[in-house]
Amino acid sequence: MPGGSTRPHRGRRPRRSAGAQAARNELVSQSLESAQQCLVNRDYGTAFAHYLLVLSLAPALKDFVKESFRFTLFKWADVLGSLSRIQDLFDCYEQALELFPDDEVILNSMGEHLFRMGFKDEAAGHFYKALKLKPDFTEAKENFYRVANWLVERWHFLMLNDKKRNMKYQQAIQKAVKAGCDTVLDIGTGTGLLSMFAKKAGASKVYACELSKTMYELACEVVSANEMEGEIDVMHIKSLDMEIPKHIPSRVSLVVTETVDAGLFGEGIVESLVHAWKHLLLPSQGQMGCSGQVGRVIPAMATVFGMAVECPEIRRHHRVGVQQVGGVCLEGAVCLHGPVNYNSDDGDSEEPYTTERMSRVPGGYTPLSEPFQVMTVNFNKPEELEGLCCQKPYRITVPVSKSGIFDAIISWFVLHLDEETSLSTGPEEETCWEQAVYPVRNSPLNKSEYLVQPKDSFIVEVSCQDAYLRIGSISFIKEGPQTNVDNAGTSEAELCSALASLQTTQARTPQPPCILESSEIALLNNLHYHDGFKRALGKLVSSLSARCESQGRTLDANSSRDCGKSQTEQRSSVTPDPLYVLDVSEGFSVLSLIAAKLGRVKAYSSVEKEQHQTALKILAEANGVSREMLQFWMSHLEEDTAILQRPTTDKLWSAVILDCVETSGLIREELLEKAALARCLLEPGGRIFPERIVMYGMLVDSYVLLQESAVQGPEPTLGLRVAPYINRFTVPVHIFVDLTTLPSVHLSQPVELFSLDLMYPGSNCRSREVTVRVCAPGRVTAVPFWYDVHLDDEICSSTLAKDSHWKQAAALLNEPIQVREGDRVVLCVCHHKSSISITARRQETGDPGGAFL
The missing domain is CATH 2.70.160.11 (Hnrnp arginine n-methyltransferase1)
Structure with a gap:
């Protein structure tokens, strides 16, 4: 009979199912008991495996074991993370999300691990899913805000709000498309704005590429919302990886881009355009083939300008200008450099400049020279772009126009979109760009070396290396020539003569260098901050020492009665233990040295970088602090999580210095948790600094x-x-x-x-x-x-x-x-x-x- 073989044998199945179900229930029960026992024994890996078995056999128990399963997952993930078993960690989360795909707590926790590992795009996706499931989930909301600052940098908003900039780009693109550039590639499309300008101008086909996954997805949404989906092909790819015909069918006639930073080249515009001219763009005017079609780039050109300035705010963030802080002498012991004014010899390709919006810099700035032209680059000349990074450094001599302290060269550029339309990023312009700042190189504390006057000149060396525009090797010529000297108009002999007479700002003593962040240098220059710590720590040390002496006199009196010795004899035979002070400040800090100089104090510093530890050791020796009284706490610990543990098994901290506020203006993460732990490890009368x-x-x-x-x-x-x-x-x-x-x-x-x-x-x-x-x-x-x-x-x-x-x-x-x-x-x-x-x-x-x- 048709279908007869498929009829169930209703009389026999219940007996088999009953036996199998009983065995299944027994296995589930045993696994639950084993999981709970493993949790008691802190065997989180085995407990996790038992819970996976329970939930695979009995999905109906999901709600019953959810809390215990979460707890086990998080503990096991912490163990795996500490062992650097990253793949195993994420495998566990994937298994957990297969069982609980709509669990906002697990999604948020996995996002936190992804963020810590540097997978910011993926972390944002998990935080966003958690918020969609539970909009008032505070932890997920805070995490999403934190990762949003990484994924969509704040300059995106400023740039999109810059109507003047947007209108000029729109005008240049419209003009190019109407002139026949009807196939367009937008490199680094961001939100897709320039691509949409090209499509609205009448381009037959528009391609856009974006490396950031978050920005790529955002561009796709924006293009679709503006009803251009299918007309603009948005690709999640780096332009350097694009090929014909794999990604685009043929060469395009126009490339538009705004991959420029405050220093012009920092976002890789030269490399991306060299590749585009070779592989993606029609030949330039000078390379025009038989077809007569010509490729072009918007922006067409850029002119970079520079100017010497006096600026106290730049100075205090890039040069240590004090001889001592909190009683610790800094002069002559070690060379402290900012991260952008020290030329290392190890091939380091860190940015050679920082950025500031000079119109809003605290305290303002004073121009010490007239603006001078640094360089001009033509983005529509492929051969010029290819030779840019190979070009030898060249020198420019610039006259000083006003007396003052030479703190930095600031630079900006004019972006020529075409022959008629340009954008300036100058310090006096209302623009979304900041200016690049090249601080003068560091030197010993000799302020006269930075003083310049109108009869002086300075020489800068310009190059384009590691995709950055570098303006370095700043040197001064006192009472030297006052005419602008370009590379073509100056003979080698004249340059050698000028260089022989100049006074440089380089350090003259072979001191070991120590590179500090600009915020760390600004902190060192803060006398009030360090003097406050010296006074507060001094008061605490005096208080604890007085109490110790009082207890010692009582002990001496009791001992003298028992042993028949005089109090003087007893006291002379006892050496009081030192007070233990722990400084867990973030980054470079001399607070441990300030504490160690107060007398009977053994100070522990949590600085981690080897060069920072070396600098503190040299400063300690120069300030008469013995090696035994300054310790580096991180070298005593097997795990970072134990940073606030006891100094020794039988001792407590006299003071713990916490770094409470981030440079950004926010309270540091887990501050209250660290404070709670620190309170438990203080000796009677000990203090946390700050206390409030x-x-x-x-x-x-x-x-x-x-x-x-x-x-x-x-x-x-x-x-x-x-x-x-x-x-x-x-x-x-x-x-x-x-x-x-x-x-x-x-x-x-x-x-x-x-x-x-x-x-x-x-x-x-x-x-x-x-x-x-x-x-x-x-x-x-x-x-x-x-x-x-x-x-x-x-x-x-x-x-x-x-x-x-x-x-x-x-x-x-x-x-x-x-x-x-x-x-x-x-x-x-x-x-x-x-x-x-x-x-x-x-x-x-x-x-x-x-x-x-």
């Missing part, structure tokens, strides 16, 4: 902060819909803000927003409402905030101080609040782990609000 952090803020109206944080609708992007998609990566807290130069209107006086007590945390709270009185009319767009860092009841440092190495942060409101003078705004300030969130509402009549300050 007080957060202050104010209401401001700042359109600049809005522009730096989100695209302001379709107008700046010339009607194209970009804002809704890139603004998903808007973060609620803007970092590295300099409130002293931020263009803004202050709508209130500073108020205390929050306080974190690290010594006595009982008074800490997770949230607080503060009512702020408005003192000027406007729109509240943001709440910038900063901290007073209290070492004790009398000594504190402010992260808003003029000599601070810290920047500030600002919480942006979801919607600006229109206010009048006399209004009150209620701020809800929440602290979760290391994150601060601030929301605001205008206080209505009858609303009591929160604490009024």
